Amino acid sequence: MDAITVSNLTKDFGDVRALDGVDLSVEEGEVFGFLGPNGAGKSTTIDILLDFVRPTSGDVRVLGMDARIDSMSIRERVGVLPDGYHVYDRLTGRQHVAFAVRSKGTGDDPMELLERVGIAEAADRPVGGYSKGMKQRLVLAMALVGEPDLLVLDEPSTGLDPNGAREMREIIRGEVERGATVFFSSHVLEQVEAICDRVAILDEGQIVTVDTIEGLRTGAGATTELAITVDAVPEGAVTGLMTVPGVEDVTTDDRLVTVRMGEGSKSQVLHELERAGATVVDFATRETSLEELFAAYTEDEDETGDRDSVEAGEATAADTVGTVADGSADPAEVAR
Amino acid sequence: MSFTAVARKDFSDARRSRSLWVLSGLFVLFTLLMTYLYTVVPELEGADAAELSALGLLGFIAAPATLFVTLAAIVVCYKAIAGESESGSGKLLLSLPHSRFDVLAGKVLGRWLVLVVPVVGGLLVALVAVFTLGIGFPAGTLEIAGFDLPAWPVVYAGFVALTALFALVYVSLVVGVSATTASTSKAAALALGAWVVLELLWDAVPVGLVFVANGFALPANLAALPNWAAFVSLLSPSVAYSHAATGLLTDSATSAVPFYLQGWFAVVILAVWVVVPATVGYLRYRAADL
Numbered sequence: 234m235d236a237i238t239v240s241n242l243t244k245d246f247g248d249v250r251a252l253d254g255v256d257l258s259v260e261e262g263e264v265f266g267f268l269g270p271n272g273a274g275k276s277t278t279i280d281i282l283l284d285f286v287r288p289t290s291g292d293v294r295v296l297g298m299d300a301r302i303d304s305m306s307i308r309e310r311v312g313v314l315p316d317g318y319h320v321y322d323r324l325t326g327r328q329h330v331a332f333a334v335r336s337k338g339t340g341d342d343p344m345e346l347l348e349r350v351g352i353a354e355a356a357d358r359p360v361g362g363y364s365k366g367m368k369q370r371l372v373l374a375m376a377l378v379g380e381p382d383l384l385v386l387d388e389p390s391t392g393l394d395p396n397g398a399r400e401m402r403e404i405i406r407g408e409v410e411r412g413a414t415v416f417f418s419s420h421v422l423e424q425v426e427a428i429c430d431r432v433a434i435l436d437e438g439q440i441v442t443v444d445t446i447e448g449l450r451t452g453a454g455a456t457t458e459l460a461i462t463v464d465a466v467p468e469g470a471v472t473g474l475m476t477v478p479g480v481e482d483v484t485t486d487d488r489l490v491t492v493r494m495g496e497g498s499k500s501q502v503l504h505e506l507e508r509a510g511a512t513v514v515d516f517a518t519r520e521t522s523l524e525e526l527f528a529a530y531t532e533d534e535d536e537t538g539d540r541d542s543v544e545a546g547e548a549t550a551a552d553t554v555g556t557v558a559d560g561s562a563d564p565a566e567v568a569r
Numbered sequence: 570m571s572f573t574a575v576a577r578k579d580f581s582d583a584r585r586s587r588s589l590w591v592l593s594g595l596f597v598l599f600t601l602l603m604t605y606l607y608t609v610v611p612e613l614e615g616a617d618a619a620e621l622s623a624l625g626l627l628g629f630i631a632a633p634a635t636l637f638v639t640l641a642a643i644v645v646c647y648k649a650i651a652g653e654s655e656s657g658s659g660k661l662l663l664s665l666p667h668s669r670f671d672v673l674a675g676k677v678l679g680r681w682l683v684l685v686v687p688v689v690g691g692l693l694v695a696l697v698a699v700f701t702l703g704i705g706f707p708a709g710t711l712e713i714a715g716f717d718l719p720a721w722p723v724v725y726a727g728f729v730a731l732t733a734l735f736a737l738v739y740v741s742l743v744v745g746v747s748a749t750t751a752s753t754s755k756a757a758a759l760a761l762g763a764w765v766v767l768e769l770l771w772d773a774v775p776v777g778l779v780f781v782a783n784g785f786a787l788p789a790n791l792a793a794l795p796n797w798a799a800f801v802s803l804l805s806p807s808v809a810y811s812h813a814a815t816g817l818l819t820d821s822a823t824s825a826v827p828f829y830l831q832g833w834f835a836v837v838i839l840a841v842w843v844v845v846p847a848t849v850g851y852l853r854y855r856a857a858d859l
Contacts, residue, residue: 246858285663285859305666313664319656323585324578335574336665359585372661 234297236261236383236414237282242291244277244438251277253438255291259416264409266425267418269435270531275418276316278435279387282416283313296382309337312376314369316387316418322361326352326371329360330378339379346374351400365392373404384408386417390424402428436531449526456481458519459492459502463511466490470509477505488514571667575675576682583645583683592641592684596691599637603630604698623699623706623721624818627728630695631814634732635807638688639764642739645683647757649676649744650854654751659859673748673851681740685733692729727817731836735810738842742806745850751857771805800829806842809835 237259244252252274259265269275280286282295284304293300295307320329330343347353350370355363360371369392376384384405390398405415405428419425425432426446433443444452466485474483474490479497483490492502503513583589607629650673653659662672699706706721742763747756775798780787794802803809816832828834 280859283664285660287858305668308664308666315657315660315664317657318661318664319658320661321578321582321658323582328578328581332574332578333665335577336571336667338571375661376664 234261235259235294236263236296237265237416238292238294239278239282240292242278242281242293243289244274244281244286245289251438252281252288252291255435255438255440257433257440257443259414261414262409262412263430264405264415264428265417266429266432267416267435268425268432268527269418269420270527271420273435273531274438275435276387279316279385279416279418282385283308283311283315309379310382312378312381312384314372314376314384314386314389316391318372320360320363320368320371323359325357326360326363326367326374327356329371330374333375333378337379341378343374346377347371349377349404350374351397366394366397369393369401370397373401377404377408380411380413382413384413384415384417386415388419389417390419398424434527434530441530449530450520456493456495456520457499459490459494459499459516460519461490461492461503461506461516462488462514463490463506464488464514465511467506467510470506470511473505473509474502477501571665572671572675572678575662575667575672576679579649579676579679580682583679588645589683589686592645593687593690595641596637596687597694599633600630600691600695601698603633604695604702608702608704623696623704624724626695626699626704627725628814628818630692631728631732631811631818634688635735635768635810638684638732638736639739639768639807641687642680642684642736642743643757643760643764646676646680646740646743647747647760648753649680650748650850651750651753651756652747654857654859655753663859669855670851673744673847673854676747677737677741677744677847680744681733681737684736684740688732688736689729692732696725724817728814731810731813731817734836734839734843735806738806738810738839741843741847745846745848748847748850748854751859767805768807771808772802775799775801796827796830803830803835803838806839809838809842813839 235258237257239255239257242252242255242257243250255274255278257278267275267278277286281288281293282300284301284307287301296310298307300307324332326347327343330341330346334341334343344353344356347356350373352363352367352370352374355367360368363371369389373386373389376386386405389401389405393401402424405417409415429446431443431445432449434441434449442449442452465488470490471483471485474480474492477494477497478501479494480492480502481495482493485491490506494502499518503516506513604626607626650659653662653672659672663669667675698704706719706725709720710717743760746759746763747753750756750759775794776787778801779794779798803812813832813835816835
């Protein structure tokens with residue numbers, strides 16, 4: 234049985250079609266990332282899963298139950314971190330979690346959950362004084378009440394610093410190990426990469442693609458860029474590098490050699506440089522960021538897969554720096 | 570049914586805000602002021618202070634209490650659901666397994682408690698004042714289970730219960746209004762509009778109907794409205810409340826008037842007022858996209 238099944242879902246708000254024939258299925262036990270630019274319809278889809286909003290047409294089943302008719306039973310088994318929520322400023326963190334515990338009729342200890350999300354020390358303070366990140370942790374704690382079978386997290390890393398985002402991912406992993414399914418939406422794509430089994434990209438109310446992160450990279454013709462600093466660029470190094478399998482382009486600028494490659498061995502590139510007589514001082518890799526992949530998928534169809542559009546997000550992409558001693562760095566590790 | 574969890578959260582929220590304490594303080598002050606006026610005004614008019622009675626005091630309190638209860642209900646309740654929808658806390662609330670009925674019922678219960686605590690507290694203070702000032706209750710007795718018991722505690726409790734019911738009417742009305750919209754300013758405007766119609770303009774409705782029924786002319790004796798017009802007048806919650814209070818506090822023989830003008834029927838009218846606006850609000854809320 235799928236944790237979530239959405240078939241041919243359409244939602245109109247007046248004249249505006251927010252969702253247009255969305256099909257989606259999330260398997261039990263997987264971490265499913267729901268991507269898309271702001272306004273693509275991610276929150277509307279989640280709102281429909283939870284019966285906050287009613288579909289114009291289509292069939293939506295959560296944990297095998299009808300999202301409208303069985304909404305109460307669904308919400309008993311689902312933990313939710315909604316988007317655009319507001320907390321009760323005058324109530325304390327502990328009161329919030331206790332309210333969730335009472336509402337779900339479970340025996341959880343509110344303090345234990347607050348400790349898990351790292352805000353136990355603020356448990357008895359009114360949440361009006363919490364930072365955005367603390368509120369996000371608090372609502373996550375409320376979502377974790379009752380060991381839900383499914384976690385629906387709408388933009389969970391909003392307001393979290395990198396450390397908070399890492400802790401959020403650790404909690405999500407813990408929940409998956411326990412057997413929960415996780416469905417979360419995000420437009421902060423680097424964070425999706427670190428944790429998702431599969432992702433769907435939604436754009437203008439339609440599913441553009443559903444795939445693994447790897448699959449997305451291949452599909453969009455992703456490349457890796459190596460920025461290698463050497464003591465001096467030897468004669469003929471560029472020609473030599475071009476012969477390395479996978480290398481598509483080489484440019485040099487003073488002591489910096491920039492190599493763009495698709496599938497291929499990075500160490501072979503370094504070996505080739507050293508063979509030509511250069512000493513590698515430092516190097517950095519930059520994979521096509523999800524941001525760029527994303528742009529490739531969500532821009533106009535005729536541009537999809539086009540190299541120019543893949544590179545469009547260069548200015549915003551996070552460069553990943555490693556040293557020779559460390560070998561190549563995984564961008565996701567640095568994002569943590 | 571999880572509405573008690575919603576009510577409890579709502580009440581804790583109000584307890585943490587100042588509204589509960591401000592209202593309680595105001596209502597206690599109000600009853601003390603009324604008690605004082607009740608003892609002073611007859612003296613000014615040269616009447617015999619011995620005519621003062623505790624039941625008379627309650628009757629004296631009843632009319633201005635409607636003003637306090639209705640306005641306090643609007644302040645306490647207009648944001649009840651519209652505020653949650655507007656701010657987004659409604660999403661947090663409905664992420665948990667509460668039906669929209671639970672939310673509405675919990676809000677009515679929670680906000681009603683916020684209103685009832687000051688009202689009961691104020692009326693208790695009035696009771697203490699009655700004993701302190703030596704106004705005293707009438708000596709009548711009731712026979713309950715073979716015992717002759719003083720009647721006044723029953724009447725007093727009945728008055729408190731009736732006032733609590735009246736508070737519930739307005740809480741239900743304003744929470745019902747609040748459930749029809751996701752805009753708190755719209756909810757406030759609708760609630761105030763309802764208040765103006767029911768509290769300020771309603772007196773004109775039966776007179777207007779009599780005027781129309783009389784061939785667009787006022788009848789010779791305006792004071793004696795026909796029974797049906799008196800009934801229309803009773804449809805306003807505060808008129809119904811005052812009417813029921815009068816029936817309770819004064820031992821008037823009422824067999825001469827038709828049943829729909831008797832005190833107990835005014836209680837039925839109040840009960841209908843509790844159910845109808847909340848139901849209308851619920852139906853709108855149930856169908857709404859948050």
